[in-house]
Amino acid sequence: MPLLLTSSPAALLLPRPSRERFRVAASANIGVNGSAGAGGGGGGFPAFLPRAVERIRDGPAIRLAKRIERVPVQTGFPKGPILSSCVRPLKQQQDSDPVVLLHGFDSSCLEWRYTYPLLEEAGLEAWAVDILGWGFSDLEKRPPGDVAFKREHLYQFWRSYVRRPMVLVGPSLGAAVAIDFTVNYPEAVSKLIFISASVYAEGTRDMTRMPRFVPYAGVFLLKSLPLRYLATLLAFHKIPGGPAGLFDWVQIGRLHCLLPWWEDSLVDFMMNGGYNVLNQINQVKQKCLILWGEDDGIISNKQAYRLHQELPDAILRQVRECGHIPHVEKPREVAKHVLDFLGTQRPEKAEQGSSLPSTVGSC
Incomplete structure (x- = not known):
């Protein structure tokens, strides 16, 4: 779940949502069993995914x-290439720019x-790429988690696999x-x-001088199911x-947290x-x-006009009647x-959204 990361450790504690801020559709029994843990591989899933992936019932x-795979990315990291997780396109093309899809925080x-x-x-x-430090890459050797290394890793991924100027999302x-x-x-x-x-957040600079147990405590809370439920409710207009x-x-x-x-x-x-990219925007x-979702409860859409x-x-x-994650809520x-932005013809199949269940992303 991409949460807004601000400069304060209090950002890990989300406010209590108003009952008027979200809507959940008709109820149903959960009825899902299974234990979380590393080591998937059942049901056709990649073996490196946590076993909890087998509990997911969402078809898409x-x-x-x-389709998630790990590909080697050679960086300046001295312990060798990093097996980096992504979804690769079924076919690479030469007549249009590739589209590389990033994701939100955590x-x-x-x-x-x-x-x-x-x-x-x-x-x-289309490429869906996990930003280094999140997602499902192999980080057992603990490569650096700072911004500079995340940038280098993405560049080396692009240089090795995408190879052409890209539309970065x-x-x-x-x-x-x-x-x-x-x-x-x-x-x-x-x-x-x-x-x-x-x-427009100024990074996590308030945490840089704290004892390490403080962010570890916040991360422990961030992983918890109650906070994940709350964050999910805040992030969407309707589930x-x-x-x-x-x-x-x-x-x-929450799957990658395991x-x-x-x-x-x-x-x-x-x-x-x-x-902290405040001084880079105008460059x-x-x-x-x-x-921007008109009903974004995480970041005010007033920032859309500023940007x-x-x-x-x-x-x-x-995007009307939509929260913080339009590509999930209104795909x-x-x-x-x-x-439209890329000037691409929309075939009838894509216009109808044939791969999606009828309850998701109607507009």
Whole structure:
């Protein structure tokens, strides 16, 4: 679940949601058993996914999870290449720019479970990439978790596999990742798409001088099911499927937290100051699309107008009746905006959203 990461450790404690802030559709029994832990591999899932992946009942999430793979990325890390998790396109093309999908803070490529199929069906070469330190990469050797190394890792991934100027898509804190990367490697990015962008927080600088047990305590809380439930309710305007749907979305958003190095990687990131891109925004010269949920309860959509004014070449589109993660809540609408921005013809199959259950992302 991509949570807003601000400069204060109190950001790990989310406010109590008002009952008027969210709606959950008709109730249903959960009835899901199984124990969490590392070592998947059953049911066609990659063996490196936590065993809890087998408890997920969401069809698009299951299909995308089965496509996650680890590819070696050679960086300056002295302990060898990093096996980095991503979803690769079924076919690479040469007649259009590839689209590389990042994710939010403390999340994974499974954020794209509903929108990725629509982009792929529309003929885009789409990559869903886990930002180093989150997602499902092999971090047993503990590579650095600071911003500079995250940037280098993404660049080496792009250089090894994507190889052409890309449309870089950054939701929530992924927008800060995208801005930092683009300013440092402008030749690698042709266009930018920001979704509910978290770009005005000043990192985690208040944590850099704290004893390490303090962020570890916050990370322990962040992993807990009660906080994940609360964060999920705050992040969405409407969750389909009642309690069972809510439970499934919590399990999907929490899956990467069950990897054994998750706590260490997240604490390392927070202790190194996090992302602060305030002075980089006006250095972005690429054409940009800004998407924002009108009912975003995590980051006010007033920041959408501020970002629109500060970027020299940007288009702003609001998504109605939608919370902080439009590509999960309104995938068809997000796909439409992306395809319009890229000037891509939308085939009938993608317009109808044939890969999605009827309860998800209607617009």
